[in-house]
Amino acid sequence: MEQLLTDTWLTAPIGGTILLSLIVIMINALKKDSLAAEYWVSLIGIAANIVLAVVVFPDRGTAFSGMVMTGGYASITAILFLTAAGLTILLSREYIEKIGVNFGEFYHLILLATTGMMTFSAGTDLVVTFIGLELMSISLYVLAGISRRHHKGNEAALKYFLLGAFASGFFLYGIALIYGMTSTTNILEIAQNMQAYMSEPLFLTGVGLLLVGFAFKVGAVPFHMWVPDVYEGSPTMVSAFMSTGAKASAFTAFLLIFTATFDIAGTQINTVLAILAVASMVIGNVVALSQNNIKRMLAYSSIAHAGYMLIGLTAGGMMSITGVLFYLISYMFTNIGAFGIAAIIENKEQGGTEIDNFRGLYYRHPALAVMMSIFMFSLVGLPPLAGFFGKYYIFVAAIENGYTWLTIIGVITSMISVYYYLRVVVVMFFQTDEEAEKSSLASSSVFALLLSAAGVLLIGVFPSMVLDWMSRLF
Amino acid sequence: MIPHVLNVVLFLPLIGMAAVLLARRSDNAARWTGLITSLLTFVVSLELFFSYDAANPAMQFVEKVSWISALNVSYHVGLDGISMLLVVLTTFLTPIVLISSWNSIAKQVPAYVALMLLLETAMIGVFSSLDTFLFYVFWEMILVPMYFIIGIWGGKERIYATVKFFIYTMVGSLLMLIAIIWLGYYASTLPGGEFTTDIIKLFDIAPTIPLDIQSWMFAAFALSFLIKVPAFPLHTWLPDAHVQAPTGGSVILAGVLLKMGTYGLIRFNLQFFPQASLEFASFLSALGVVGIIYGALVSMVQKDVKKLVAYSSVSHMGFILLGIFGVTVEGLQGGLIQMINHGLSTGALFLLVGMIYDRRHTRMIADFGGLARQIPVFSTFFMIVTLSSIGLPGLNGFVGEFLVLLGSFNSPVLDSPWYVIFAATGVVFAAVYMLWMFQRVVFGVSRSEENKKLTDLTTREIGLLLPVILFIVWIGVYPFTFLQKSEPTIQRVVEKLEQVQRGELLSTTVSDQ
Structure with missing residues (x-):
């Protein structure tokens, strides 16, 4: 009892x-x-x-x-x-x-x-x-x-x-x-x-x-x-x-x-994981290039990110576990934020989920556009945002376990990803939309977005805040 | 004496940025906050220049705080003779850029000023980082503000130019990231070693890497830096970015951002991978020479003044590359002073092009002519800067180019006079394209009625050009003020390479400090 x-x-x-x-x-x-x-x-x-x-x-x-x-x-x-x-x-x-x-x-x-x-x-x-x-x-x-x-x-x-x-x-x-x-x-x-x-x-x-x-x-x-x-x-x-x-x-x-x-490090299963990782990174990132819908783009990007995390699973060891966990936490803040903004655009603005619906967002809602850029740059893996540190940690784990070639494929596919993430930033900041009207935002949504953006920034600049907890996992 | 002076210089612009964003209601408040912050930063950075102990080649003003203990990363900054001069160049150019954008940037002013200040912190960070992780963070942080500066305030083709700029830089830096991690991992495989990103430790550790792997590491770093320099044939982003960027963006791009590439080559490629550096020295010097001639030839046929200046950058940066990989004290000193010269002269050229563009809304050579009579003050400044860019003795450009050519000529590593023979033709070409452009723009008869309406420089514009001209003359007449600061540092770099060349440093044991 x-x-x-x-x-x-x-x-x-x-x-x-x-x-x-x-x-x-x-x-x-x-x-x-x-x-x-x-x-x-x-x-x-x-x-x-x-x-x-x-x-x-x-x-x-x-x-x-x-x-x-x-x-x-x-x-x-x-x-x-x-x-x-x-x-x-x-x-x-x-x-x-x-x-x-x-x-x-x-x-x-x-x-x-x-x-x-x-x-x-x-x-x-x-x-x-x-x-x-x-x-x-x-x-x-x-x-x-x-x-x-x-x-x-x-x-x-x-x-x-x-x-x-x-x-x-x-x-x-x-x-x-x-x-x-x-x-x-x-x-x-x-x-x-x-x-x-x-x-x-x-x-x-x-x-x-x-x-x-x-x-x-x-x-x-x-x-x-x-x-x-x-x-x-x-x-x-x-x-x-x-x-x-x-x-x-x-x-x-x-x-x-x-x-x-x-x-399973060093077994045949590991080889399978490596193949899955490469395929996910390549296909996810390449197909995302041609997406015009923000949700489909984020979907392919999520396939690609699964690939990066699979590098960690392939490498194995405590370092990888910590790295993947960190990656998941940063990805959680980033993606909820990005989808959250997409949801606001879908309802408030012109009512669509096309990337073009973000046109000129900066000139109507600068805060939303800045936060969306933070999320996009974090997905690209730009320091000092959380997405960068997650990648860095996984890459360190992979290189220490002899998977340098996987990290090289990882960075090459990251280069491809720069283009489609930047596209969102381009339409928000560098193009304008005269017709769109400025609408009001619900405070609960703004609060959640601020939390997400703060999360992306804070654990990016001070990853130790999260890493210290992860030194006592098991 | 200011305590933690380097921290102050590094973070003052960031504080200014926060202030600008808080006061974003008013454009003028933003302008003034930005200007005062950057001037203050410059004044504080003078302390770096004056209290830098030239006799001591070690890192000075060092600050070290543990940052990410799980990966042994610390916030570790410090300056030696090379980086100190570049930091001061950065803090010197930033207020000038802000003044030059006073009226020409009319929309989204607070955002512009905030991005410039963010850029300043990131640039100072790149030059002062003593930790590869920290260096990478700052290196990438440059991208975001520059991307927005070109993208929001740029010309017609700005989106293409800024995305190209971003992607080019990312391509290089991501491979560098792998090399940075691999270096840390290599340190952990040594007896008693641990994963490290500390540059000071890596100075001892990295040269012990076997040559075949060292070459790969060298290539990964060099690719990133050569894109930034930009060396032929990786330069194609530069003319686009320069032409599309607003004046302030161009000045910062030419003045400081390109130097990050050459700085990186000295700091990382030469100091981390001495053996590979010697292996690659002739190849990279040859790239430099090709860049000198190619840049000059392409400049010659440009119709747009700004594009001409952009291509002339490719040519000038080629000299720096040649100076670095001649691996002699004179060559490196010349390369370093040429970095500063190029920052001043090309920066000033972009400023002048921007001033005339603000008035005339064209940059085509064919649209001008006869400006000497119409706007004499402008023409005078333009002439001084043009001559400086050509390398007229008595002005700064000559000192740098002469030292570079001297250094490469004496270089035991290159061991051939042909580099210098070809590079020297670049000096002649420079005179051709610059003077020809100058003649068509300033002399002769005016080819457009609109030129008659041009007004001469305002006090603000003269005020921001004068300090640049002062240093152009100063370096030309008495370069010793600056050269003495960097000489011991550069001597140490060269000595180490010479030791390696004699085969002495191969079996170094790692000192764990």
């Missing part, structure tokens, strides 16, 4: 978030015109859960008979997802009203997906991991199609669902094969006999299938086909949440299983 209480306390951020999502749906069911109440309850609850995650941070270990991680890594990832959820909710308040999906379920589903993300990336038992993955994915399928009358949204939801279900199938089959070989689903136990298992073809097949599932969820080439369509069709803030929270969650689970636990 006492053990149960301790374990519950240590996993409090996960429990707290699911409780919160239930409270929100209850408010929605019991009270009329409850949107404002749900909004505030969600925000306060998220803040409380972040505090919980900080409090349990020092208790590094596992709970519930080694099924989930607690403290350290789990806390940091929990804070990452909760922050992403909080920023998404702040930016969504006005947005969902404008696109006519101001249902209470929106907040509920975001919170449910957040719970799934936390479970997904903290699970040390493949079954728990899978439950987390499904909880996250199913919530996101619904969110993708929440704009019911919007046929692109429906298409996105269906596509995401069908391909996602397919990927889940791979994932589950992989778990089954691994279980068949090792008679356990606990990754810590499997890791103890890794050497012996690595020569078993069936085990390798299982790991390979897991890899396919992960590659799908992080949006790595060649499992990336869904990304542009889903990001484009889903409501913009949902895309923001998917590209940051869901991607980060898949990556952190990926890291936990493949790099931190299985430690």
